[in-house]
Amino acid sequence: MKEKTHIDDINRSIYDFRFSDENAYKVNSGLTPDIVKQISEEKGDPEWMREFRLKSLEIFNRIPMTLAGPSIEGLNMDNIVTYVRPNTKMHADWDEVPEEIKETFERLGIPQAERESLAGVGAQYDSELVYHNIREDVAAQGVIYTDIESALHGPYAEMIKEHFMKLIPPTDHKFAALHGAVWSGGSFVYVPKGVSVEIPLQSYFRLNAPGAGQFEHTLIIVDEGAYLHFIEGCSAPKYNIANLHAGAVELFVGKNAKIRYSTIENWSKNMYNLNTKRAIVEEGGSIEWVSGSFGSHVSYLYPMSILNGRGAKSEFTGVTFAGKDQDLDTGCKVVLNAPETTSYVNTRSISKDGGINTFRSSVVVTEKAKGSKSAVSCQSLMVDNISRSDTIPAMDIRCADCDVGHEATIGRISDDTVFYLMSRGLSEEEARALIVSGFADNVSKELPLEYAVEMNNLIRLEMVGVIG
Amino acid sequence: MKINQMPAITWGRLDVNEAVIDDIEFANPLHPAETVPAGVDADDFEEGRKYTFHTSQEVPLRLDIATEDRSSTKIDIVVEEGMSAFVIENISSAEAGTGLIETSYSLAANASLKFVQIVRTGEDAKAVNRIKGNVAEDADVSVIQIFTDSKANYTELKSDLDGNRSHLTADIGYIVKTDDLLDMNYVITHKGKLSESLLTIDGVLYDGASKTFRGTIDLKHGCAGAKGTENENVLLIGDSMTNKTVPVILCDEEDVEGNHGATIGKLDEDLVFYLESRGIDRDSIDRIMADARIRRVASLIGDEETVKTILDEEQE
Numbered sequence: 017m018k019e020k021t022h023i024d025d026i027n028r029s030i031y032d033f034r035f036s037d038e039n040a041y042k043v044n045s046g047l048t049p050d051i052v053k054q055i056s057e058e059k060g061d062p063e064w065m066r067e068f069r070l071k072s073l074e075i076f077n078r079i080p081m082t083l084a085g086p087s088i089e090g091l092n093m094d095n096i097v098t099y100v101r102p103n104t105k106m107h108a109d110w111d112e113v114p115e116e117i118k119e120t121f122e123r124l125g126i127p128q129a130e131r132e133s134l135a136g137v138g139a140q141y142d143s144e145l146v147y148h149n150i151r152e153d154v155a156a157q158g159v160i161y162t163d164i165e166s167a168l169h170g171p172y173a174e175m176i177k178e179h180f181m182k183l184i185p186p187t188d189h190k191f192a193a194l195h196g197a198v199w200s201g202g203s204f205v206y207v208p209k210g211v212s213v214e215i216p217l218q219s220y221f222r223l224n225a226p227g228a229g230q231f232e233h234t235l236i237i238v239d240e241g242a243y244l245h246f247i248e249g250c251s252a253p254k255y256n257i258a259n260l261h262a263g264a265v266e267l268f269v270g271k272n273a274k275i276r277y278s279t280i281e282n283w284s285k286n287m288y289n290l291n292t293k294r295a296i297v298e299e300g301g302s303i304e305w306v307s308g309s310f311g312s313h314v315s316y317l318y319p320m321s322i323l324n325g326r327g328a329k330s331e332f333t334g335v336t337f338a339g340k341d342q343d344l345d346t347g348c349k350v351v352l353n354a355p356e357t358t359s360y361v362n363t364r365s366i367s368k369d370g371g372i373n374t375f376r377s378s379v380v381v382t383e384k385a386k387g388s389k390s391a392v393s394c395q396s397l398m399v400d401n402i403s404r405s406d407t408i409p410a411m412d413i414r415c416a417d418c419d420v421g422h423e424a425t426i427g428r429i430s431d432d433t434v435f436y437l438m439s440r441g442l443s444e445e446e447a448r449a450l451i452v453s454g455f456a457d458n459v460s461k462e463l464p465l466e467y468a469v470e471m472n473n474l475i476r477l478e479m480v481g482v483i484g
Numbered sequence: 485m486k487i488n489q490m491p492a493i494t495w496g497r498l499d500v501n502e503a504v505i506d507d508i509e510f511a512n513p514l515h516p517a518e519t520v521p522a523g524v525d526a527d528d529f530e531e532g533r534k535y536t537f538h539t540s541q542e543v544p545l546r547l548d549i550a551t552e553d554r555s556s557t558k559i560d561i562v563v564e565e566g567m568s569a570f571v572i573e574n575i576s577s578a579e580a581g582t583g584l585i586e587t588s589y590s591l592a593a594n595a596s597l598k599f600v601q602i603v604r605t606g607e608d609a610k611a612v613n614r615i616k617g618n619v620a621e622d623a624d625v626s627v628i629q630i631f632t633d634s635k636a637n638y639t640e641l642k643s644d645l646d647g648n649r650s651h652l653t654a655d656i657g658y659i660v661k662t663d664d665l666l667d668m669n670y671v672i673t674h675k676g677k678l679s680e681s682l683l684t685i686d687g688v689l690y691d692g693a694s695k696t697f698r699g700t701i702d703l704k705h706g707c708a709g710a711k712g713t714e715n716e717n718v719l720l721i722g723d724s725m726t727n728k729t730v731p732v733i734l735c736d737e738e739d740v741e742g743n744h745g746a747t748i749g750k751l752d753e754d755l756v757f758y759l760e761s762r763g764i765d766r767d768s769i770d771r772i773m774a775d776a777r778i779r780r781v782a783s784l785i786g787d788e789e790t791v792k793t794i795l796d797e798e799q800e
Contacts, residue, residue: 084493084501378498383724398738401705405735408494411748413727416691416720419749426703426735426742 040142040225041101046094049073052197055099059165059200064177072186072196081190085374086314086343091288096260098198100142100225106163108149117141124251126220133464134247135215136161140232142225143200154213160206161217164233167204176204179235183266183294183322191262191290191316195231199264202232207242209270216245216278216464221263223252223283229260236266238273245276247467251311254284258313261287267295267303271325274302278463280471283311285341290316299325299354306462307334309346310474318376320349323357323385334363335459337475338371338403347376347409352385352418361392362458366475368399375407379420386417394424397455399448449476487612488640488669490698492734500696500730503638503667505612510556510584516547516573524569532558532586537569537595544570544600544787551609553581560588563595563623572600572790577609582636588616591623593647600628600785602794603637610636621647621676628784630794631658636665643672645679645710652681657781659774660693662722669698670714674707674740683714686777691722700732701742708739718748719777721770 041058043051052073056066104114110127111118121127121139130137136150138161150161160172167176186196203219223230238244252259261283269275275295283289289312295303305319321330332348350359365373379390396405407424429451437447453460453475460468489502513531520526523539535545549557563569575585583605591597605611611634619625631637643652652672660666672681681701689695701712714731731744751773759769775795782791 082496084495376494378495380498396735398735398740401738403738406492407733407742407744408492409731410494410498410500411727411729411746412498412500413718413720413729413748414724416722416725416750418720420747422729422731422744422746424731424733424742424744426733426740428738428740 040103042097042225043099045097045227047073047076047098047194047197051098055198055200058099058101060169062168062173065168068181069197072193075186076190076193076197079187079190079193083316085316085345085376086372088288088314091258091260095227095257097225097228098231099200100228101144102141102146104146106145107147110147113147117146120222120224121147121220124220124222129218133215134218135213136217138163138203138219140201140219140221142223142228143230145201150217154215157211158208159211159213160204162204164202164204164235172204172206175206175237176235179237179266179268181264181266183296184264184292188292192264192292195233195262195264195292198229199231199233202234202263205236205244205246207238207244209239210241212243213245216247218247218249221248221250223259223261226255227257227259229262232263234263234265236275237268238270238275240270241272242270243274245278248277248279251282252284252287255286257286259284259287260290262290264291265293269295269297269301269303271298272300274304276304276306278306278467280308280467281311282474285311285313287312288314293317293319294322295320296322296324297328297330300327301325302329305332305334305348306459307332308459308471309334309336309344312344313341315344315346317346318349320351321359322351322353323359324353326355328354328357330359332361332363333458333462335456336363336365336373338365338367338373340369340371343372345374345376349378350390351380351382352388352390353382354384356387357385358388359390361394363394364456364458365396365405366399366452366455367396367403367405370402372404373406375409377409379411381413381415381418381420383414385415388415389419390421392422395455396426397452398426398428399452487638488667488698490669490730490732491671491700491702492732494730498728500698500728503696505638508554508582510554512552512555514549514552514555514557514583516549516557516559519546521545529560530558531556532560534560534562535571536562536564537567538564540568541570544572547571547573549573549575549585550578551575551583551585551605551611552579553583555583557583557585559586561590561597561599563589563591563597565592566594568596570598572787573602574790575601575603575605575611575613577605580608582610582612584612586614589625590617591619591625593621594623595620596624598626598628598786600787600790602790603629603631603634603639604797605634605637607635609634611638613637613639615641617643619643619645619647619650619652622649623647624651627652627654628781629654629656630778630781631666632778632794632797633661634664634666638667640669641671645672645674645676645681648676648678650676650679654683655781655784656683656685657778658687658695659778660687660695661690662692664693666695668696671700671702672712673702673704674710674712675704676710677707678709679707680710681712685716686780687716688719688721688774688777689725689727691725694726696728698730698732699744700734701744702734703737703740703742705736707737710737711741713743715744716746718746719773720748720750721774
């Protein structure tokens with residue numbers, strides 16, 4: 017057995033910068049009917065939404081906390097500010113965005129990415145979108161990409177009402193109810209029948225205010241035969257008090273349509289990330305989740321795919337990296353609820369420097385799912401002797417005519433491989449970082465090049481200081 | 485009351501974190517009918533029977549337990565240092581109702597135990613079957629279980645691999661018939677360095693059957709070099725049934741290896757086609773393939789009398 021040395025994490029200065037929030041409008045901390053009414057009024061909700069928020073609050077107060085996962089004792093809702101509006105409106109030109117906020121997104125590389133490789137960008141700062149834009153040629157195809165608040169008052173208002181929190185009802189769990197009460201920001205995307213958006217859209221969520229919560233709602237409807245790749249990014253500076261992220265993502269995948277939903281999550285390590293993502297897929301449709309989880313103090317994240325039409329497909333490809341002070345409970349849920357549906361889950365998790373990883377999943381095959389197939393592959397890597405990695409998968413099969421497979425392994429970095437790489441001139445630290453990057457290759461190869469580079473940089477940064 | 489609770493829970497909606505049965509006071513002590521080989525001490529303890537292996541035994545200690553409603557059978561097996569033991573528990577029912585069987589084993593250093601358990605409580609009886617064990621340094625336990633015919637069978641095995649290089653294998657075969665229930669909870673805790681466990685579960689579910697398998701390999705901090713593996717293969721025969729499988733690995737140590745796998749599904753269509761082309765009808769094919777799973781496990785028992793009884797009953 018080799019002795020370990022330990023070096024502190026490096027300064028994550030790329031993400032860990034902050035600006036004063038003194039000019040922002042804030043509601044009081046805590047959660048009361050008056051605060052919810054105040055948020056609703058600030059946002060100019062239609063009446064149904066105001067009632068929906070209050071009903072959600074009632075559900076939040078009524079239902080018990082039933083989380084199966086890491087402790088969230090450090091999260092006190094009485095201290096969380098649920099709505100922080102930056103002192104600006106939403107713009108479609110970066111030059112009109114206030115300097116500090118613009119600088120934030122410049123440092124994160126968002127405007128540059130928009131210029132080079134995106135069909136549209138939404139940028140949220142605390143509780144509100146500050147920038148939203150879509151390329152003219154994409155908009156000309158009838159693609160709608162806007163903030164939900166605008167959509168609630170426009171020609172798509174009925175579509176929003178028909179779909180909003182129908183996949184994730186407030187009764188689903190306590191933080192879904194919280195989201196229903198105080199949601200703010202996020203994006204609405206509609207891709208018309210047969211339209212293929214060849215270049216990705218991206219929304220980036222930045223939480224700047226200390227002690228605040230971010231509750232953005234993403235609603236995407238991709239109509240029959242259409243295609244969309246949507247990228248979601250998020251980060252925050254680190255504070256000594258808890259921040260909360262309880263967003264919601266609802267994806268409606270039409271007949272023979274396809275959505276690829278990619279996320280690089282890099283919240284600061286004081287963040288409680290209690291996010292809910294769900295997709296429903298109709299006949300012949302396909303949902304592909306690509307997920308990289310690197311940040312947060314505590315994370316609960318299990319994107320769910322409901323395969324509701326014959327031949328619907330889901331793929332989940334994920335990597336989770338838990339370092340010091342992180343307890344990340346991630347995975348996915350799949351429901352095969354129609355004949356000849358297929359799902360494939362492929363995940364990697366890496367634990368180092370005292371980090372705790374839990375892979376949690378469920379595969380449910382209903383009686384309707386004749387001829388269906390499901391496969392889960394889950395691999396975990398322990399980088400040192402002070403970390404932890406658990407896998408808790410569950411399968412619930414109600415149909416004989418199916419084929420379900422599951423495999424999982426937990427192990428460590430092979431000393432032989434490290435030795436081989438060192439014999440080729442790499443330092444031990446470089447060798448280990450290279451091995452971990454290769455281990456996470458399942459996700460990086462599914463991302464657009466620039467995001468794959470970012471992800472590998474994150475791994476490299478995280479691996480600095482680990483010497484076996 | 486809650487039984488078969490997992491050490492690490494998951495979403496409550498899946499209804500797998502534990503099994504819930506009616507509150508029952510098992511107030512009716514029931515001793516097994518026993519055939520004790522020479523060299524094995526048999527004594528009463530509390531409300532149960534304790535068997536101590538002072539010498540190595542190739543001849544099995546046979547324990548026949550015919551449960552009664554609210555009966556409670558407690559068995560304690562002690563294998564002293566360097567000794568080997570062979571125990572066969574044959575559990576059936578004498579009457580309808582629910583019986584409790586609690587077996588514990590303790591293996592001293594370098595000891596070995598082959599523990600065979602056959603549970604067939606019939607159409608009217610339920611069994612709550614708990615096994616708990618401790619395995620010391622260089623000791624080796626082999627658990628072989630066959631469950632073929634019970635209205636409801638709640639089985640738990642909790643075994644701690646305390647000693648360095650301690651070892652456990654568990655081979656389990658089951659057939660769950662229409663309207664029957666099998667609920668299993670296996671927790672193997674690795675504490676000793678270089679400890680190893682291997683769980684292999686082969687089962688068959690018929691139409692309307694319900695089965696839950698929870699298997700936890702818990703690799704505790706300090707068990708460097710340990711290796712734990714579990715595999716479940718489930719054959720589904722019929723149209724619809726309830727199969728729940730939860731293979732869990734908990735890992736608090738870097739230098740370990742944990743693996744789990746599961747395959748669940750119907751018979752391969754090509755295999756069925758081939759056998760049908762040889763004149764075997766579908767019902768017979770199903771029966772042959774189900775029997776094959778039980779035979780694999782039965783072949784490990786190493787006691788002709790027991791194997792013959794199992795296979796004869798399966799033929800009926």
